Amino acid sequence: MISFQNVSVRYPLGNVALEDATFEIEDNEFVYLVGPSGAGKTTILRLILHDLIPTEGVVTIDDIEFSSKKFNKVAELRQKIGVVFQDFKILADDSVFENIAISMEIKGYPENEIRKQVEEALSLTGISNKKMLFPAQLSAGELQRVAIARAIVGNRKIILADEPTGNLDPKTAWDIMNIFKKLGKSKTILFATHNTDIVNSMRRRVLVLKDGRITKDNKKGGYKQ
Numbered sequence: 001m002i003s004f005q006n007v008s009v010r011y012p013l014g015n016v017a018l019e020d021a022t023f024e025i026e027d028n029e030f031v032y033l034v035g036p037s038g039a040g041k042t043t044i045l046r047l048i049l050h051d052l053i054p055t056e057g058v059v060t061i062d063d064i065e066f067s068s069k070k071f072n073k074v075a076e077l078r079q080k081i082g083v084v085f086q087d088f089k090i091l092a093d094d095s096v097f098e099n100i101a102i103s104m105e106i107k108g109y110p111e112n113e114i115r116k117q118v119e120e121a122l123s124l125t126g127i128s129n130k131k132m133l134f135p136a137q138l139s140a141g142e143l144q145r146v147a148i149a150r151a152i153v154g155n156r157k158i159i160l161a162d163e164p165t166g167n168l169d170p171k172t173a174w175d176i177m178n179i180f181k182k183l184g185k186s187k188t189i190l191f192a193t194h195n196t197d198i199v200n201s202m203r204r205r206v207l208v209l210k211d212g213r214i215t216k217d218n219k220k221g222g223y224k225q
Ligand SMILES: Nc1ncnc2c1ncn2[C@@H]1O[C@H](COP(=O)(O)OP(=O)(O)O)[C@@H](O)[C@H]1O
Pocket: 011, 015, 016, 017, 018, 035, 036, 037, 038, 039, 040, 041, 042, 043, 044
């Protein structure tokens, strides 16, 4: 479970990125984070990654508090989390297979386990036939599939997606959404977006942010601007 208790992030010049956010997310829950640009969506994702420390409040995952500067198990924490970005962040000089396998290789997983998990992720994202290709040979939608496959291998239980369909045409965005739908059965997913159609395509919990405040927590899903 992910828990935020009265979490605020304020920058030195008075910029407020998040103000008094309190919410809990259960294991295998799917949550949309919505709100206009600057609302605080990325800030929430960065706090979960311990990429940012709150000015006030407490962030915990599975009852481990890691919101203090002293937290020293960042690598262990991140091992649970996969991240998907709007701009894919795929390594240009590595093949699709290698891009997906790399985190497991660094972690020292055995070769056969890496192969097994990468093949599963390729199949789930529908790119098994692309595994020997290089990023320059892929479309934007295919690159995002590689990024999703990379985010799930290594037994990750939480997936943070930061506007993953932001650079895709509507049809491709829909295909990517369907992959997240499948993933939602076995992983906790936080999906930041400002695309109302995407949010309403699948009835899942919606946290609405505005100017750093959570203005709505709609457990039944659906969102009107
Ligand atoms: N490093 C920073 N310094 C100052 N302000 C920042 C910094 N990072 C983000 N912010 C501010 O925090 C607010 C929330 O940003 P962010 O979480 O990126 O919003 P979103 O992802 O919803 O577009 C914005 O007003 C932004 O300008």
